[in-house]
Amino acid sequence: MTELHTSQPLGIIVNGATGRMGYRQHLVRSLLAIRDSGGVPLPNGTKQPIELYLVGRNAEKLKEVAEAHSIKRWTTDLDQALAAEGFPIYFDALITQLRVPAIRKAIAAGKHIYTEKPTAESYAEALALAEEAEAAGIHNGVVHDKLYLPGLLKLRRLIDSGFFGEILSVRGEFGYWVFEGDWQPAQRPSWNYRAEDGGGIVVDMYPHWNYVIENLFGSISTVYATTRTHIPQRVDESGSPYTATADDAAYGIFELADGPIVQLNSSWATRVNRDELVEFHVDGTRGSAVVGLFSAKIQERNATPKPVWNPDIPDPRDYSATWSAVPQNEPAENGFKLQWIEFLRSVLGAGEHRYDFRSGAAGMLLAEAALASHEQGRKVSLTEHAQNLIGGPQ
Ligand SMILES: NC(=O)c1ccc[n+]([C@@H]2O[C@H](COP(=O)([O-])OP(=O)(O)OC[C@H]3O[C@@H](n4cnc5c(N)ncnc54)[C@H](O)[C@@H]3O)[C@@H](O)[C@H]2O)c1
Known part of the structure; x- marks a missing residue:
């Protein structure tokens, strides 16, 4: 394994640095924000400076990004970056299909690895990758950004404080119209x-739903999902029409081993009429909450209005006015950045990072079980599906 030299800047190789996620969320909002604030904030009050090495396929774009952000090192050759001195961490934001071979190279080079999700295109491969990373003894982490969103941090606090009583059900709406x-x-x-090419809303979003549900509400036992390709023809970046072969909407119901029922709609073919692009409505015996990326509003049992069904007159009540906002008590931070800090601290031996490749593999299991549910038109047990995929429970 690569030795850490903490007196030197901590080197991080960023692969896929000019992509949508690689550039906006990971480079600009997370790593450059950390670098430009002096480094990774450590529990002892000091900061560990970082240095970045960009990798991509388009030299012109890389050069432009590197110059714009005063990054000295960049290359189109991953092997060259992996062989460089002083870069013990590899980060991957490539398209999903290219992830496994790139991560395998980084494991072979002894790097600690942080990656976008999904970690692989199948559960079996994601699990194999987790086992290989564990055997190599490297720190391995997967983006679980939604858990670090200000809205979901508020939800975490509501749950931990016992606000809901018994949580009965969760309904989530995610999506927007993608042109x-x-x-x-x-x-x-x-x-x-x-x-x-590795597309589809199930493989994109169900890995997120897996960690959101498991970390907030409990372990998922079954999934029932129906998917659609609502928009069958689209036009690509170069203006050429193409056939959309992947699902662009998924309607799912998740049963938890010992907990609430969760329903989630995910769609790139829906027009937004909510406060935020994702919203979870949580109903509990003692209170309910509606939570988005940033905001959370609550209604307690003893402040619940008494609706009366009357189709003869327009309802005079303004229901949304009967909810109260949960305050933002600390400055809201970018969720990707918060998780980056947690991962980098764990590599430096200054804290714990909770979401490893095994957790990434669990996300792929849910995605594959949901696709099987759609194909077979039935509810699928995750334990049974794992047995079918890899021949035994893990
Ligand atoms: N955490 C989240 O919320 C979230 C959101 C969207 C996407 N993602 C994940 O992030 C990853 C990247 O998605 P994106 O939307 O940024 O995609 P993107 O297409 O914008 O970027 C992908 C990157 O891969 C590179 N790439 C593509 N083909 C390549 C090739 N043949 N050789 C070398 N490099 C190549 C591109 O240059 C680019 O840097 C995906 O795995 C996706 O599932 C995560």
Whole structure:
């Protein structure tokens, strides 16, 4: 394993640095924000400086990004970056299909690895990757950004404080209209809509739903999902029409081993009429909450209005006015940055990072079980599905 030299800047290789996630969330909002504030804040009050090494396929774009942000090192050759002195950490934000071979190279080079999700395109491969990382003794982490969102941190606090009593049910709405690409450019890459290129809303979003549900509400025992490709034809980045072969919407019901029932709609073909692009409505015996990326509002049992069904007159009550906002008591931080700090601290031996490759593999299991549920038209048990996929419970 690569030795850490903490007196030197901690070197991080960033692969896929010019991609949508790689650039905006990981480079600009997380790593450059950490670098420019003096480094990784450590529990003892000091800061560990960091240095970045960008990797990508387009030399022109890389050079432009590197110069714009005063980053000295960049290359289009991953092997060259992996062989460089002083860069013990590898980060991967490539398209999903390219992830496994790139991570395997980084494991072989003894790097500690942090990666975007999903870790692989199948559960079996994601599990194999987790085992290989564990055998190599490296720190391994997967992005679980939604758990670090200000809204979900508020939800965590509501749960921990016992606000809900018994949580009965959770309904989630995620999604927005992704332009078809014809009369306005699409706001997501075209590979997201081609199954053969690793696209699809289930493989994209169900790894997120897995860690959100498991960490907040409990372990998932079964999934029932129906998927659709609502928009069958789209136009790509170069203006060429293509057939959308991947699902762009998924309607799922999740049963928890010992807990609430969770329903989640995920869609890139829905027009937003909510306060935020994702919202979870949690109903408990003592109170309810509606939580988004940033905000959370609550209604307690003893402040619950008494609706009366009367189809003969317009309802005079303003229901949304009967909820109260949960205050933002600390400054809101970018969720990706918060998790980066946790991961880097763990590599430096100054804290724990909770979400490893095994947790990433669990996300792929849920995605694959949901796709099987759609194909078979039935509810699928996760334990049984894991047995089918790899021949035994893990
Ligand atoms: N955590 C989240 O909320 C979240 C959101 C969206 C996407 N993602 C994940 O992030 C990853 C990247 O998604 P994105 O939306 O940024 O995609 P993107 O297409 O914008 O970026 C992908 C990167 O891979 C590189 N790449 C593509 N093809 C390549 C090739 N043949 N050789 C070398 N490099 C190549 C691109 O240059 C780019 O840097 C995916 O795995 C996706 O599932 C995560």
